[in-house]
Every structure is written in structure tokens, then in C-alpha cells.
Amino acid sequence: MGVKDKVIKVIKVSNKENFLKGFVKENPIFVFLLGMCPALAVTSTFETSLGMGLLVVFVLTSSNIVISLIRNYIPNDVRTPSYIVVIATFVTIVRMFTERYSPDLYTALGVFLPLIVVNCLILGRAEAYASKNKVLDSAIDGLGMGLGFTFALVVIGIMREFLATGGIMYGNYLPFLVDAPIYLFNFDWIINGFVYLLNLIPFISFTTNGFTISDYSLAMFSLPPGAFISLAIILAGIQFKKVRKEEKLAAEKKAFIAEKKRIALEKKKAAALKKVGEN
Amino acid sequence: MSWTLFATAIISAMLINNVILMQFLGICPFLGVSKRSSSAIGMSGAVLFVMVIASAVTYTIYDLVLHPFDIPYISTIAFILVIASLVQLVEIILKRYSKSLYKSLGIYLPLITTNCAILGVSEGNITNIWTANMPYWNGLGLAVATAVGTGLGFGLIIFAFSSIRERLDSSNVPKAWKGVPISLVVAGIMSLAFFGLVGVI
Amino acid sequence: MKDFVPYIMIASLVVVYMLAYLLNKKTPIPEECKIELDEETCTACHNFSCTHHGDVE
Incomplete structure (x- = not known):
């Protein structure tokens, strides 16, 4: 019990x-x-x-x-x-x-x-x-x-x-709070903002030439193969952090043991020297 | 109803809409059990066995009881109960009458109740195959054919993956990718390969 | 009468399941096929604990 x-x-x-x-x-x-x-x-x-x-x-x-x-x-x-x-x-x-x-x-x-x-x-x-x-x-x-x-x-x-x-x-699947689907984030905003900032500089005029990020996106990631690969990338990132932490701990432990050994060795040397001096 | 229809259903469920790589059902046994080829075969045999019986029984219940009495909304609760009792009954029968079969499939049977592939196929049969005016026997035949194809596809992938896994264990994988991440990458590449079959039928 | 069909259905299925579960528990496992499974880890989640943490090897 x-x-x-x-x-x-x-x-x-x-x-x-x-x-x-x-x-x-x-x-x-x-x-x-x-x-x-x-x-x-x-x-x-x-x-x-x-x-x-x-x-x-x-x-x-x-x-x-x-x-x-x-x-x-x-x-x-x-x-x-x-x-x-x-x-x-x-x-x-x-x-x-x-x-x-x-x-x-x-x-x-x-x-x-x-x-x-x-x-x-x-x-x-x-x-x-x-x-x-x-x-x-x-x-x-x-x-x-x-x-x-x-x-x-x-x-x-x-x-x-x-x-x-x-x-x-x-807004496509959860029809709450919004009337029509909206973008929470779009990479085009960053590009457009960058171009706008560039155009603020005098004597420079710059256009995006109809460039949108959706032309260069990887459609694979919305399909089954992309699901496996993206989850694998995330899990590998987590594992990488864990492995590095473990390696760091192991290195610290090794250094600690080496330090102890060194101190012991020095003590031994000192003792030996003392003995020699006495003789 | 011709035989080609059933053959198409089997091939399509086995290769084109593969249960693991395309529908993501049964990922847990895929990552967990398939370390050795022999246990992969045992697991997929048990899954095939229970899947065929379960989809026949659930289709029958839906077509002959739930739909006529106008209570299709209890299908989830009814199906999980049917599958769970089926697994128990199969286990009893194997224990009593076929010791050799129990020896090879026994440990995998308790894992199957919570295997999403079985319930997924049963629910999928209702949404994809069942229609109100389809004759009972035709629908049952198609449901069983789909279950056979799905079970075979599950076995094929789990067996292939266990063979790859044996190789992976002896190869030099970076530490961060060891274990589940590299397995998922392999699954992703297999999934890409199977994606090439979409549209064949 | 028709209102009670779902209740009867679910109740009967539950009874069938419980009976099957108890019967299965009572049926002895044949001597030569006893497999040592770690009960503690396996009861938590059938799908996963047995395979990943308990390691059926």
C-alpha cells in the first residue's frame, strides 16, 4: 500500500x-x-x-x-x-x-x-x-x-x-463577422508598399508591371503532398531545436568533467612537486 | 450493373484515391506500426478484414434502418458503435475458433476500433455511393468493392513504407530529420508519385 | 411510436456493444498466443500509445 x-x-x-x-x-x-x-x-x-x-x-x-x-x-x-x-x-x-x-x-x-x-x-x-x-x-x-x-x-x-x-x-468558410471574404494578409501588400516607398525618392519611378505573388506560388502545398511536406518541415524544425539543446547540455557536461579532471591533475602535480621539494 | 463498375471502384479506391496518401486516413498506424514488414502485413490484413465487414454492415444499417425511419443524423453514433462491437465480436470468434489467425492478427484488433480509416470508409460510402433510389444490392456491392480496394491500398502503402523504413534506419539521416519528419517526407514523395495517377479513371 | 426509434436504436446498439465488450473480456486468450502488452500505456489511447511509446516489437 x-x-x-x-x-x-x-x-x-x-x-x-x-x-x-x-x-x-x-x-x-x-x-x-x-x-x-x-x-x-x-x-x-x-x-x-x-x-x-x-x-x-x-x-x-x-x-x-x-x-x-x-x-x-x-x-x-x-x-x-x-x-x-x-x-x-x-x-x-x-x-x-x-x-x-x-x-x-x-x-x-x-x-x-x-x-x-x-x-x-x-x-x-x-x-x-x-x-x-x-x-x-x-x-x-x-x-x-x-x-x-x-x-x-x-x-x-x-x-x-x-x-x-x-x-x-x-470569410469563405466561417461566415461570421464579415460580409464578404477578405484578405487577412497578402504578400502583394508588402511588394506594393515597397514600390510606393521607392517612388517617394525623387527621380525614381517604378512599377510592378502587373506582378502578383499568386503567379509564383506553389500550388502543391494545398494538395496532399504539400500537407506531408509542410508538417515534416515544422516537425523537423522542432526536432532541430531539441537536438541542439541536448547537444549544448552534453557539451556543458563534458566541459564540466574536463574541468574537474584538470583540477585534479593540477592538485596531483602540486603534491608531486611539493614531495620533490621536500626531498 | 456490370463487373467493370466494381473493378473500377476497387482500382480507384486502391490506387487513385489512396486511403493514406490522398485521404489521410489511418496515419497513426502508418507512422507507428510499419516498422517491420511482418507487422505491416498483419495490421493491413486485420484492417482489410474489419473494413469489409464494417462497411457492409454500416451500409445495410443506413439503407434499411436509418433512411426509412428518417433518422440519418444518428449515423455517426450508430456507426462507431457498430464498428466497435464488430471488432469485439471478431476478436471473440478468432479466439474461439481460429487460434492461428488470432495469433497473427490479435494484437492489431484492439487498435482498429479507433482507426479512422474504418469509420472514414463507412462514412465515405454513405456520402459518395449511397443515393435514395439506388437498389440495395448494387449499393452494397459498390460499398464492399470500395472497402476491398481501400483495404488493399492501405496494405500496399504500409508494406511499401515498411520496406523503405528498413532502409531509412540504416542510412545517415541528419539528426533533426530522424524519425517522424523523414517518414513524412517519404510519404509526401510517395503521395506526389500517386498524384500522377489522378484522372486515369 | 416513430419518435422513439432513434432512442431504441441507440440503446440497443449500446447494449449490443457492452455485451460484446464484456463477452470478449470473459473469453480467455488462448494460451499460446498471449502477448505481453504494457497495459498502462495501451489503455490511454489504443491507436497511438501501443505503437509509438509502448513499441510493439
């Missing part, structure tokens, strides 16, 4: 830490590689990634709350089946809402909307966190993890859409 208690010692974390851990330290996609299917499939544009992420946030938070509420009444044998039923119920609700309020997003996500049911992240959080913790903690965990997932999706989505079209659009 005593040994077991020691092993299951729960480290108490603050609500803020609990919320923030999903963004960087325990990011579901970048660190744990959970839910890779939607991360590749729905991230062809910024908006679809944002929409998918928000749907997952809703499902994850509410399923975590419900599972945490009923955790003491479920027999241990039928735990997993009950979780699947709860998650599937929320996915059905989300599906109906999306179909009603954002039909374009519904068609764009296609089969990946019902597939939220089998998203590793949601079942994983239910089993690993919500089934063992209080309601408030589970809700915060679900919200944080879901937003971390959204963050990762949006990063991939922005990268892919920018490489594929040269700009970021909003």
Missing part, C-alpha cells in the same frame, strides 16, 4: 499551468503526434484549420466535463464504451450545428467532421485525465489541450495557405 501511494503521488499544478501546458510543452500535434489525420487533411487553408480546431475544442471540453461528472458511476469494465458514446453524442451535436450555421465548412471538412469521434486526442484525454480528476480541472485541461490543438492546426494552415496562394483569406 505504502509503495503504491508513493508511485501515484499526484503533483499539484495550478490552473494556469494546467491550461497552458497544451500549447507548447504538451502540444498534442507537435509533441505527442496525436490526431495527425485531421492535422494533414483539413489544414489546406487557415480557415478550415481554425474551424476544425474550434469544433475539437468544443467536443473535448464538453466530453471532459461530462466524463468527469459521471466518472464515479461507470463500472470499470465498460469504461471505454461509455466514453465513446459520450464523445459520439457531442460530435453529432457539433455536426448538426455546423451543417446549420456554416454549410461551407461542413462540406470542406467532409468526412473528418464525424471522424472527431475517433480522434486520439479526445479519447486519450478522457482516459488519462477526465476519468481521474475533478470537473473544473478536467474542463480547464480540455480547453487548454483543445486550444493547443487549434494552435498547431492554425500554424500548419497558415503555412500551407501562404505557400499555396501567397495570402491568408478569411
Whole structure:
């Protein structure tokens, strides 16, 4: 009994830490590689990634709350089946809402909307966190993890859409806040601004000659091959940082050991010299 | 309904709309299981087996129960329950009656309930194949043909990738790209190759 | 009557699933095919933990 208690010692974390851990330290996609299917499939544009992420946030938070509420009444044998039923119920609700309020997003996500049911992240959080913790903690965990997932999706989505079209659009799939699709960012703005600044200099006149970035964009990145390659680039960047950190630590350790050895050697030398001097 | 239609459905699901490279279903087993060729074959065999049964059963339920009673909105919850119980039943039958088959497929069966390829194909059959006035047997045939093609495509890619993986392990990859990133790059190049087949049929 | 069809449907499917799950748990694994799987890591997420972290090798 005593040994077991020691092993299951729960480290108490603050609500803020609990919320923030999903963004960087325990990011579901970048660190744990959970839910890779939607991360590749729905991230062809910024908006679809944002929409998918928000749907997952809703499902994850509410399923975590419900599972945490009923955790003491479920027999241990039928735990997993009950979780699947709860998650599937929320996915059905989300599906109906999306179909009603954002039909374009519904068609764009296609089969990946019902597939939220089998998203590793949601079942994983239910089993690993919500089934063992209080309601408030589970809700915060679900919200944080879901937003971390959204963050990762949006990063991939922005990268892919920018490489594929040269700009970021909003308003095609999520018809909220805006009347017509607008550009959140467009590389042409930078070029035009640069040209405008050049023309402010006297005696220089410069035109873009109808140049737009969309003529030089890589359409591959909105297609399936681009999904794999852009996710690979991001993951490699993260791994590069990790490897460099490890190498730095290893070098420091090596230097520390070498320093200690040197000091020991010097002491030995001094002792030997002393001995010689005495003689 | 001629045979060519079914053959087209199989080829199209296997090579052109490949489940991993084009539809991104079943990425987890693709990255996780396919380290050795033998486990890749076991996994894809189990997936093919469950996928064919599951799509037949889900299509039947949708066509004969959910649509006539006008409750298509519970399809998600019904399908995941059907697939999960199917996996359990298959496991029981294998345990009881076919020990050799259980030995080779057994450990992969629990992984399959949450494999998105199975649910994805079942849902895809409803959106792509099912129409209100299609005769039941035709639709069922097409759904099963799609499932067979998808399962074969899954097996093909997972097997090919496991062979590449064995080579990758012995090659000198930069540290930052080792593991998942280089696997994803390989998948991207394979996906580019398969992209050349779009429009063949 | 027709209003109750979805409830009956879902309830019956849930019952079928739970029965299958329990039956499967009760059926003993044949002696010669026992595979040592790390239960702790595998229950968290079937799809992933077993393959990446538990390493089925």
C-alpha cells in the first residue's frame, strides 16, 4: 500500500499551468503526434484549420466535463464504451450545428467532421485525465489541450495557405463577422508598399508591371503532398531545436568533467612537486 | 450493373484515391506500426478484414434502418458503435475458433476500433455511393468493392513504407530529420508519385 | 411510436456493444498466443500509445 501511494503521488499544478501546458510543452500535434489525420487533411487553408480546431475544442471540453461528472458511476469494465458514446453524442451535436450555421465548412471538412469521434486526442484525454480528476480541472485541461490543438492546426494552415496562394483569406468558410471574404494578409501588400516607398525618392519611378505573388506560388502545398511536406518541415524544425539543446547540455557536461579532471591533475602535480621539494 | 463498375471502384479506391496518401486516413498506424514488414502485413490484413465487414454492415444499417425511419443524423453514433462491437465480436470468434489467425492478427484488433480509416470508409460510402433510389444490392456491392480496394491500398502503402523504413534506419539521416519528419517526407514523395495517377479513371 | 426509434436504436446498439465488450473480456486468450502488452500505456489511447511509446516489437 505504502509503495503504491508513493508511485501515484499526484503533483499539484495550478490552473494556469494546467491550461497552458497544451500549447507548447504538451502540444498534442507537435509533441505527442496525436490526431495527425485531421492535422494533414483539413489544414489546406487557415480557415478550415481554425474551424476544425474550434469544433475539437468544443467536443473535448464538453466530453471532459461530462466524463468527469459521471466518472464515479461507470463500472470499470465498460469504461471505454461509455466514453465513446459520450464523445459520439457531442460530435453529432457539433455536426448538426455546423451543417446549420456554416454549410461551407461542413462540406470542406467532409468526412473528418464525424471522424472527431475517433480522434486520439479526445479519447486519450478522457482516459488519462477526465476519468481521474475533478470537473473544473478536467474542463480547464480540455480547453487548454483543445486550444493547443487549434494552435498547431492554425500554424500548419497558415503555412500551407501562404505557400499555396501567397495570402491568408478569411470569410469563405466561417461566415461570421464579415460580409464578404477578405484578405487577412497578402504578400502583394508588402511588394506594393515597397514600390510606393521607392517612388517617394525623387527621380525614381517604378512599377510592378502587373506582378502578383499568386503567379509564383506553389500550388502543391494545398494538395496532399504539400500537407506531408509542410508538417515534416515544422516537425523537423522542432526536432532541430531539441537536438541542439541536448547537444549544448552534453557539451556543458563534458566541459564540466574536463574541468574537474584538470583540477585534479593540477592538485596531483602540486603534491608531486611539493614531495620533490621536500626531498 | 456490370463487373467493370466494381473493378473500377476497387482500382480507384486502391490506387487513385489512396486511403493514406490522398485521404489521410489511418496515419497513426502508418507512422507507428510499419516498422517491420511482418507487422505491416498483419495490421493491413486485420484492417482489410474489419473494413469489409464494417462497411457492409454500416451500409445495410443506413439503407434499411436509418433512411426509412428518417433518422440519418444518428449515423455517426450508430456507426462507431457498430464498428466497435464488430471488432469485439471478431476478436471473440478468432479466439474461439481460429487460434492461428488470432495469433497473427490479435494484437492489431484492439487498435482498429479507433482507426479512422474504418469509420472514414463507412462514412465515405454513405456520402459518395449511397443515393435514395439506388437498389440495395448494387449499393452494397459498390460499398464492399470500395472497402476491398481501400483495404488493399492501405496494405500496399504500409508494406511499401515498411520496406523503405528498413532502409531509412540504416542510412545517415541528419539528426533533426530522424524519425517522424523523414517518414513524412517519404510519404509526401510517395503521395506526389500517386498524384500522377489522378484522372486515369 | 416513430419518435422513439432513434432512442431504441441507440440503446440497443449500446447494449449490443457492452455485451460484446464484456463477452470478449470473459473469453480467455488462448494460451499460446498471449502477448505481453504494457497495459498502462495501451489503455490511454489504443491507436497511438501501443505503437509509438509502448513499441510493439
